[in-house]
Amino acid sequence: MPRKPRNRIGESYGQLTVIELSERRSTAGNAYWWCLCTCGRKREVPSDSLSHKKRSKKNITECRDCAQKLSREGVSRKNNREEQLRRQKAIKNRAELLGKVPENWLKLPLTDAEARELGQKKFFRGIRCLKGHLSPYRINGGCLKCAQKNKKN
Ligand SMILES: [Zn+2]
Ligand SMILES: [Zn+2]
Known part of the structure; x- marks a missing residue:
């Protein structure tokens, strides 16, 4: 049973704001979040790509189109x-x-x-x-x- 993820709704990462927990889980059991881009599109983003740490290359900060x-x-x-x-x-x-x-x-x-x-x-x-x-x-x-x-x- 995967542990319940920390609630991240309302957090913002670049152009994205976390709006909803997705049903989807990674094979390791990590959560995905639905995020709203400033352009109005949504993107499903794994927890570990939502970070303010600069060093991480996999950080996601916009929807696919904006990226x-x-x-x-x-x-x-x-x-x-x-x-x-x-x-x-x-x-x-x-x-x-x-x-x-x-x-x-x-x-x-x-x-x-x-x-x-x-x-x-x-x-x-x-x-x-x-x-x-x-x-x-x-x-x-x-x-x-x-x-x-x-x-x-
Ligand atoms: Zn966008
Ligand atoms: Zn020539």
């Missing part, structure tokens, strides 16, 4: 950081190429993502492709010189 949304936002923040670095690098590379490459290349967007933002098809990061060409790239298409070569063959 998924938060992790997606985390990913896009990371992508933004990477994109910023890519653009800074491209600016630096292009500064070194001033006078060595056609001037119009240096007016192209810096990266694939910037080309998309500006509604353009080509960009120039100032880097060489795997074949060693220094050339603008086409979004989705890669190095323009490689593309020309492939066409000829």
